[in-house]
Amino acid sequence: MRTAPHRQSAPVWATGVILAVVLLALGLVGGLTAARAAPVEPPILADAVAAGALPPMAQRLPDTPRVINLASQGKTVGRPGGSIATLMARDKDIRLMTVYGYSRLVCYTPDLELVPDILRDVTVEEGRIFTLYLRPGHRWSDGHPFTTEDFRYWWEDMALNPVLSPGGPPPEMVPHGAPPTVEVLGPRSIRYTWVEPNPLFLPALAGARPLEIFRPAHYLRQFHADYADPEALAKRIKDEDARDWRALHFTKDRWYRNTNPDLPTLDPWRITTEPPAQRYVFQRNPYFHRVDTSGQQLPYLDRVVLDITDAKLVPAKTAAGETDLQSRYLGFDNYTVLKAAQQRGGPVVSLWREGQGSSVALYPNLTTNDPVWRAVLRQADVRRALSLAIDRHEVNQVVFFGLGLEANNTLLPESPLYVPDISRRYTDYDPARANALLDSVGLDTRDSRGTRLLPDGRPMELIVEEDGEDRARLDALRLIQDHWAALGIRMYIRTFSREVLKRRVYAGSSVMVAAYGLNNGLATPEMPPSELVPVAQDMWQWSQWGQYHETRGEAGEAVDMPAGERLMELYDAWMLSTSRAEQVAIWKEILALHAENQFSIGVVSGGNQPVVHARALRNLPAEALYTWEPGAHFGIYGMDTLFLAPPESAAATNTASDEPG
Template structure:
């Protein structure tokens, strides 16, 4: 792992993060002072762990905040309140802004030989209801949930079974647990730090009452009937929806806890009085007392954000809304900045190599066809017209901010050359054309290439309309069909799609220690090779075996990464995987590093003006510390105005 203390996987390494800064005497959040005075809530010295996580904000270029206040953000569906789990980013271990792993909920982690993980909890850490957080919460998940055939018929999640076998789980003492695998498990720590993390603990004291192995049978039957649940498994599942935040009664370790039962038009998340972080001035985090989520139509979000109805907004704001948002800022409205997207490509095309159309399958499996399609795209035109020249004209690969970035890989087959593209298509025998100049497939059909997408991104549609003209110069007619995301997935799983347009790699910022899963046919939900991924996921019971040499090599490299224990090994594997992708154009990137508008009220402080907005590893706002945001006094609001952010270091030219 790239840890906060360095890379020593072959031996034993303790992940302890940077030495904690000294903190001043604890200072009660004003909103909790009355409850503390009344004796209904313990004082802060008793609520926080004996060794809290102390955040040195000045060292991060931030300012010490002032506690209190509420901000409002907008979502379009009740289910989107799950993003509070993402953005709150309370994790056993988490990524820093420099993409290093560091303890968060945990006090320390020790890793031996890449396969033995010892987790040390913080003494005195408590759930949001005040109950101690201990090793029992890990035991409950592992024995009563992950390995319970009623709750998990398929057994533990794949990150716990990296080579087909589970770890040995041990409780060393009430605050220490250990997981031991026979072989290295490089998936484990990155999974714990994910935007939707692997959650290997549960509030056992709360959930036991819904579990058949622990609850009184009569009491459990009454709870099942009262909840109108199908059985105890369904009841337990409903009460434990930690990611979706739908059960206000469930204790949490997040900075804010939902207090609103769904469905609702407004959800309120209130500060967790037992949250484990504090600043160097002795103030408990988070600074904000509440975050409210208003449910509205997604189409109205840009206008509402411009009108100041959201204090922090990025979701549902496309780059096409920037002009309106900026105009509102100039009129005295909220601040709008542009963060760079962290995906491998803002627009990417995925030839379906396992489509059920045998003719298109044979054509698309020829690397020269995919290279020709890439060479024909005028990325510069797409960048200028759709992204106002702010994007990077590269493949669907890692971004310059990644330590694995390679300029040659990024540009391979990315410079427009229509003559070469036509020559490549001729060289594979696609020489026949109809009276309109459209090339013919080997079975005589015109090369009418249907590209399917989900309609969620207008800039992607604009880019595709330009690419239609580019590919027409090859004698290929592209047609765009839009489906809902769920329907599109089903079509890809069934092999009906010929090509899909979507965003690129979710993680364009990968480090060698992060799994290269997105680039390898190991999961069904992959646009270029769903059937191969399904075959891997089901261990050969469904889908199709990989039958292309380059793709088979990707699987071999992934297997090698799964047993790697050094950064050098992982770097070499990643480099070969990225090279194979660029050379074979398994996905065709168009423009990367598009810009994401981020709107904030003028009073909100400690949010970067320029940063990377990405699901993984950034968890959107997560790694930038949502708990450290605070509201400046009303008379200081004007100080938040910013100038247009310039290019970020390492961006390079398009």
């Protein structure tokens, strides 16, 4: 690895990244030779290559493509060609192709190691100096060179442009309030230097919805006032019926949403359908930067088709074989029907374990507008009592068929930060202790029906709000209603759409919310603990605190509880950390504070997500963890490596894939 003279070597937390880079570089030598010695064109591109409309594969690939070692992942070398379909319910779901394709500057492996992907290499010094090295010869999907000019354009002409980014650069680029110094070292190397460490940077680049610090400058300049001819730009604005050049640039650059077929991409597939539509077609990117060890360019599949249908029809259509790869809009309650369809010769059904901190969690709103409920819920013993009164074993058996983990909303056993005691604290069913705790804090007065009374004399009628998107959660809440009724608390369930629910929480109207738990139940020390700290308003238990942090005090409320203040101190310490040991210690104290204070009340984790695929589809794991962060659902398992078996062997589905996992 290269290190600049007179600079310290990379901090301990970055060593894993650098080691992975070195190993990858060593693996590239043999892979590159194979790719150049015997290039195998995807058949669908052969005619275009023969006609001179497309360069041959050896010229389309980067000089050092990323070589995917399929054998090390338990996969087989596939064959190019074919198309698969999946079902979605809304036009905006096409954004999931950006997620599933999981082409990132750096990305997570299934073992949660960060490795270069689009980048050839990356070095980290002192936790604050990041030098990124691009792959020579890498090109956008339209064949234009991908260079550091694309990074410079995003930084100088977008992130720092007051018209396009009136709020300034994204938070990950100004972690301590100051932006980095950005140095373009050449067409294939660029350096970002912060005054203080920025541990947010690499994890953000690898996210399911990543921090994307580059844009296709050659395409977007025509919509930018600093570059475009004024008359031509004015005509484009008029033709597109845009409000101004900012709106036009924004519309043309919706990379995550996949709404512009003309926008060049580095993803495995590129959209070819103009929204709105009932069917969206994504075609292979002929310049994609990955190959297998035999020299074949990825992705194997030529096309991925997204068909739009009613969400309620997805389970039935999946059972009928109208999709080749499906997890979206399927729930565990569909498993029995799907498995029966498989036994009749239908698609293969697997169960992937959910990677969330909890499949069902309750969030007492510590910043609710109701002053009486606010004061009650801010008492840790009240939250502990609510947790102790839940019969998690009953919920697990009735709703999750005994397959879940009865635990707090915390990290899963697969995380290197998992602590059994933290997972189990205040989770044993103990109604006697729960009643005693409530009595001890002065909530010992009851009405004629046995309902406890709040300090202002109102009955303890607790409204729990949820979004109605998960039937298992609703079933669990109905059981918890009975558990809390025995405690003298009447719980009522109200369902709102996700958008309305968010608005209610942001406004402080909600008293308690039921939702899934931590998005990332698999965290490693290098990942930010931001889901456990009041730093964003979209946190059900302390939205006003999060809003205060996000707006730097212009809105919301400052944290005013000792435990919350300690969480912020720990988060600030993590943001300045430069060693893995520091990060481990900080993470564990944060997790312990959460378990002791029951800021969120987890019920059952490790639920199961049905994943259904056509019998001919290969290289999809039979068992895996289904997560948004850090997994990008199918992303870290390499959707670009999926392929269709030849017709003669399609019926002979791999035995392991036939089992639910």
